[in-house]
Amino acid sequence: MELLCPAGSVPALKAAIEHGADAVYVGLKDETNARHFAGLNLDQLKLKEAADYVHRHGRKLHVAINTFAHPNSWQRWQEAVDSAVKAGADALILADMAVLGYAAERYPKVERHLSVQASATNAAAIEFYRQYGVSRVVLPRVLSLQQVRALARTCNIDLEVFAFGSLCIMAEGRCYLSSYFTGESPNTAGACSPAAFVRWDEHDGLLESRLNGVLIDRFAPDETAGYPTLCKGRFEVDGERYHVLEEPTSLNTLSLLPELYKEGIVSLKIEGRQRSPAYVAQLTKVWRQAIDTLLQDPAHFEVAANWQQVLAGLSEGSQTTLGAYHRAWK
Amino acid sequence: MKFSLGPIQYFWPKAQVQQFYRQAAESAIDIVYLGETVCSKRRELKLDDYLQLAHMLREAGKQVCLSTMTLLEAPSELRELRRYCENGDFLVEANDVGAIQMLQEQGITFVCGPAISCYNQHALRRLVGMGLQRWVLPVELSGQWLRDLLSQSCIQDIRDCFQTELLAFGHLPLAWSGRCFTARSENRSKDQCELCCIKYPAGRTVTSQDGKQVFVLNGIQTQSGERYNLINQLPQMHGLVDIVRLSPQHEGTFDWLAKFKANQHGAAPQPLPAGDCNGYWLQLAGMAAG
Structure with a gap:
């Protein structure tokens, strides 16, 4: 092995x-x-x-x-x-x-x-x-x-x-989430959620991570802020906020x-x-x-x-x- | 330029599916794709039901194609796939190379669906050699990419051996997972999903914490939050795209078909509704509206 x-x-x-x-x-x-x-x-x-x-x-x-x-x-x-x-x-x-x-x-x-x-x-x-x-x-x-x-x-x-x-929680090689957000995908550019599109901002004491302008997550001071890989963000479904696709x-x-x-x-x-x-x-x-x-x-x-x-x-x-x-x- | 209806991505009750295809039979659509492509647990319609619909649509003058599962994992899914591939009558759309393998073994020509990674002239040429007669572009490719690909010299001598098809309307299938996100959204595991997708005929909308629609959950499939809509780009597609595909939406699919047909040559452009995007075709981020 x-x-x-x-x-x-x-x-x-x-x-x-x-x-x-x-x-x-x-x-x-x-x-x-x-x-x-x-x-x-x-x-x-x-x-x-x-x-x-x-x-x-x-x-x-x-x-x-x-x-x-x-x-x-x-x-x-x-x-x-x-x-x-x-x-x-x-x-x-x-x-x-x-x-x-x-x-x-x-x-x-x-x-x-x-x-x-x-x-x-x-x-x-x-x-x-x-x-x-x-x-x-x-x-x-x-x-x-x-x-x-x-x-x-x-x-x-x-x-x-x-x-x-x-x-990777999606079938690899058939995931276009990254190019949907940024224009660059693993298949075409060899990158997922590329760093050039990442922005960190602070608002009302919360740290916000964005990918090409889209809010991926918000972190309170006591939370560990992870890289904004788009499938690992906290989003909302019917008003409920959670890691909709996967946790970091x-x-x-x-x-x-x-x-x-x-x-x-x-x-x-x-x-x-x-x-x-x-x-x-x-x-x-x-x-x-x-x-x-x-x-x-x-x-x-x-x-x-x-x-x-x-x-x-x-x-x-x-x-x-x-x-x-x-x-x-x- | 012809128009097609892609396979229904969502899990609709049988009566709704039948009603939708009765409408399709009376519509101006040229080609219809039938079949479950997302989740093998969705069994409102079986292959025989689809074949019945296929005959009905063919009698109405439509060309019919059976579309197959995208993410194939279990041996039982392969057995079902083989039944589609060996139906002996209708053209088959392969959404996984496993289907191409089966069709190639039987010497049957096929449609290469959008989830198969064919990105360049050499891959396309090899697929044509295996029996590809129609190529549906991966959704993330742009008009420029298609133009570049078709202008390569190794494509020139085979250009009349295949058609090109482009998904141009509807929420885009962007990813498939081992996990079911609709079940997860109801706090269920995939094994105990109770087929809850049937409650969401347009999927479940996912928004960012500041209110932007980012995704639509459709079982194991993740779709674009925005609806893709290339109605105003149709006039640029002549000579590049042979077939324009509309993905069945919960509402308004046939109204949009009429609008698309009216604007084939640019005679009836439409303002892009809020929540629609066209970025991929324009070589931008997919979610962008250019």
Whole structure:
């Protein structure tokens, strides 16, 4: 069972490797990946440096090229694939069928993983993407554990699941909420609720967060003010004010580890390429310990209190959830 | 330019659905999409009911297409999907690539619905190779994006192999989740939803704390708070958009169809009502009115 950690920079990548990641995933410094944030990601030179470092330590590098190509700049996505292969990537994480097709035809020997942004939630969809020779599918976070189990038992393909980090509650790759508010979406711009549209104001002692002018939430002085990701705001339905779509909380599947292991899930993905090297280091350390403990004696695995403590400290609003894996969440 | 009625997004009682399609049969609409695309628990109408409606509409001179589920998770949903795909008579709209897989296996041509991520000429060309005969654009794409895509050289030689369709009226489907937001709004879990969506024939409106309509909750689907309305952009669409889709609204759908038809060439522009938007087509934030 692989521990796959995020890195938005070479220092974060080194932190992940030093603390026990089996593989690290990164993106290029442009809109070809779903974490296209200012100051984040690697250029061609850094990508080469990252690949060399990872390989020196006997680990693997995955490169996410998982946004959808624009009509007038298709070459950028082609070049991203070329660059990743040239740098020595072990796997490409792809979503656009055009990019998948290009990679499959041009570099048939380089492993292709189906990005969560391709939104393959069922056996027929996974079958569809086999035509591009994908060897692994990253499952969307909308599935329950029961559904993950059914896929693991019926599809003869490696499965990767999200184990920890920000929780997308919508089927990834088909969510247009961000472009509805700002014009920029994960699919087209590699960003959700982009920072350039965020504004903080204080009114009558309350802190207000806005996204492109739309009020996402108001916080009293004793409340923790979170980033205004639009699906995690407090809105109103028939006069009742609450987190209409989702609370600010992080996904944490530590307690599901034995079950995921039993079903033969090949990889646990930690979300957070936008996070600091220190965050990546702490997370990686905990998950390394948890996986090692599990592998030593799967039947008697127990979640250690100090792991949960560290993870809660690294979570949005200090809260964690099993998300859709747990049916009651739905 | 032809006009279509998209699948009904909301959960309406059977009698209301039948009444709506009787009206459609008498209207000036050219193409009608039928079927449940949002939630497999909504079973007021079964496939056989839709097929009956399909025959009735076809006899009234409409082209009919069966539209399929968007977020497919359970094996039972795939079995139902297969029944739609193998109906043997009517064209099928795929809203998930799983449906394309089934249709392709059978060698059946299909409509690629708006929730399938086809964003560029190379993806479109591949889909045409699989049997796509009509492409409904993802809702977030602009007129300029469509123009850029269709002008690519690799599209030129296949342009007469497919039609383009654009969702141009109605609250926009923006996201699908494992969670049911209508059930949540009633403090119920999805498993105990008691099909409460049926109480909200236009969905549930969500406003920001300062009163702006931000979303409409429709079960597991989240829609735009504003209604999309491209009536005044129709004259720019000739040569780009072959079919203009109206999404059935709780009220006024056929009145708007008449207004849309009247303004195809710009003869009857309408002031954009408050609460309507047109941002996506104009390359702005979707909620904007340009």
